[in-house]
Amino acid sequence: MLAGGSAGHPGPFGRVDFERGMRHTPVLILFIIAVNVYMFIRELATGALTSKEKLIAAGALTRDGVLHGEWWRLASAMFLHGGWDHLVGNCIVLYIVGMACEHAFGVLDTAIIYVVSGLAGSVMSVVLSQGPSVGASGAIFGVLSAVAVTLYRHHDRFYVRDKRIGLVLAVWAGYQILTGLATPYIDNGAHLGGLVGGAATAMLMTPRLLGERASS
Numbered sequence: 133m134l135a136g137g138s139a140g141h142p143g144p145f146g147r148v149d150f151e152r153g154m155r156h157t158p159v160l161i162l163f164i165i166a167v168n169v170y171m172f173i174r175e176l177a178t179g180a181l182t183s184k185e186k187l188i189a190a191g192a193l194t195r196d197g198v199l200h201g202e203w204w205r206l207a208s209a210m211f212l213h214g215g216w217d218h219l220v221g222n223c224i225v226l227y228i229v230g231m232a233c234e235h236a237f238g239v240l241d242t243a244i245i246y247v248v249s250g251l252a253g254s255v256m257s258v259v260l261s262q263g264p265s266v267g268a269s270g271a272i273f274g275v276l277s278a279v280a281v282t283l284y285r286h287h288d289r290f291y292v293r294d295k296r297i298g299l300v301l302a303v304w305a306g307y308q309i310l311t312g313l314a315t316p317y318i319d320n321g322a323h324l325g326g327l328v329g330g331a332a333t334a335m336l337m338t339p340r341l342l343g344e345r346a347s348s
Contacts (some may be wrong), residue, residue: 148290154235161230165223171211172219194263206254212266222268229276238340249274249330256325270322274330281331
């Protein structure tokens, strides 16, 4: 999926080569991953994963909590995870899709997409589930959908060389949905809300790559 060169370089038929110039070190995404890892270490240190009550005390999302004015749970739950597998899986996929999103939109717009998607996921989670729920997957689903929507909307202007990544992301999305059905701390409401939030936000934005291409 990665290649060297300058961003905005034309690909076949004059389209922008989406992957050219994509950095291995997306600053914002690596920062978000670091925050997630730090928060997980805090969960372990405080014993937040030893019981439902302690996870809720750590900031997990619950409908009752939000309805009683604990709005901060809509955001705090985005940075908590239910186990090592949950954390590692989310961080790997966030790195992959986040790298593409930050490459296409830049740091600021990617941050907006991530936050809006995460909050949309939390709101949908509250609507559909009592909780508790934790995880960054709502925000990650939003970043994924933002990239997918952008590539679809501008398919006549972008050229994507390595399409195998689509299969990897489809497998991850399916795994997350199945995990959401089996694990009470992870819910598909957040996944659905994140998908919608990310797609809607991306629809309102113009990819930075297209602006660079237009000015070159």
